[in-house]
Amino acid sequence: MVESVIGIRGKDFVLLAQDANTTKYGILNMKFDTNRLFKLSEHCAMLAAGEPGDVVQFAEYVGKNIQLYKMINGIELSPYACANFTRHEMATSLRSRNSFLANLVVGGYSTNERDQNRAQLYSIDYLGAMVSANVVAHGFCQFFALGIGDRLWKEDLTVDEALFMLQTIVNELGKRMAAYPHCVFVRIIDAQGIRVLDNMYPEKIHVAKPSEGELQTSADMMDIHS
């Protein structure tokens, strides 16, 4: 729940961001550079968060199956097909002995010119519910990401605008989440493929020093020496 995975869809690109902490017992920070991104194909990737073992198991299973498809059939699955396949696996495993507590964000760029929307973004939760939206997120960061997304997202979003939106979200997380992400990994998927962008950090919060006035009590104001 405290792990943040966020996806933002812009004009011909998708931005995928994830926090890099692995926590234990709710209080310990075990790792500051956790990777939650699983590549599905040259232009499609998945962010996964949730139960640590389940996340890796499910994400690797789906990722490798999609790679197998490419080897057998010689063509790459579109992000739409990847997302639907993932959702199908999640829904099937839910109705069996082995279910996975993993929440996913699947994002990609379709290389097929016939597709209307080339940049595609989907959110799949652990119950196999899939939704396509411009801003998606899982975990507590949803409260911040979706609200800020509502305010800042617009049609034909550029990369800089999307990065600004993401920085706003990360700052807000740093300010308002008790277990905040020290560092956020950012990747972009566009016509050139999947690239890693600079890490994002919540901005330093400046809190005003408490004033000396608070150190004064009413008793101090009373002159007791006379």
Place this chain on the structure above:
Amino acid sequence: MARRYDTRATIFSPEGRLYQVEYALEAISHAGASLGILAENGVVLAGEKRNIHDDLCCSVSGITSDANVLINELRMIGQRYLLTYQEPAPIEYIVSRLCNIKQAYTQFGGKRPFGVSFLYMGWDKHYGYQLYQSDPSGNYGGWKATCVGHNSQTAISILKQEYKIGETQLNDALRLAIRVFSKTLDTTKLTPEKIEIAVLQHDDKTNETTIRMLKDDELITLIKQYEDEQSKLEADRQKQQQTTTSSSTVEKEKK
């Protein structure tokens, strides 16, 4: 010599042949012909047509009951893919999966192979218009133009001569189909009752594929076009013959 190796489909002969598969192919060569031609803007399929899904249709040559089982399987393959990926299956995917099933019957299980050859015509977003042929051995291949069934060798040799790669439009393909059929069908005159032609076209604007059978009047028009061409060719040939004979008589007179 071959007797010992006929009984089980899954046995190689000493010469390295699978006799049951070859016998199946032989059965198909007696069946009604199917013809497929790929054009720049569509695909033409002539023969007994079966629909698989919106973008794929195939024609059958061989034992119809075997074909029914495989057609059902083709449709299931298409639908299973649609269920998982929520988009239509690539044509080669469907053909390839069916051929894996057909191949299994040539290697294990002790059952005979299916006595059917299919010609598939379809459209998908990866490779556009496609034409495939599959046979009882489980082999499949993509084609520009091909024929299976009765007199298919004659048909293929005509197609080899007349098909123009990169230049064939749909109406050229239809004319070629009529031409091939009139030469390979065992009848003197071609009529709409004797042939069944289906055309597949994809509209990029609406992203819809239409598969339609040619109606009788369209077939009649095509047949008449062909017959007019033929009679014109015949008339030209006769005129040439007359001029050569007349020139030779002139030479004789000179002598």
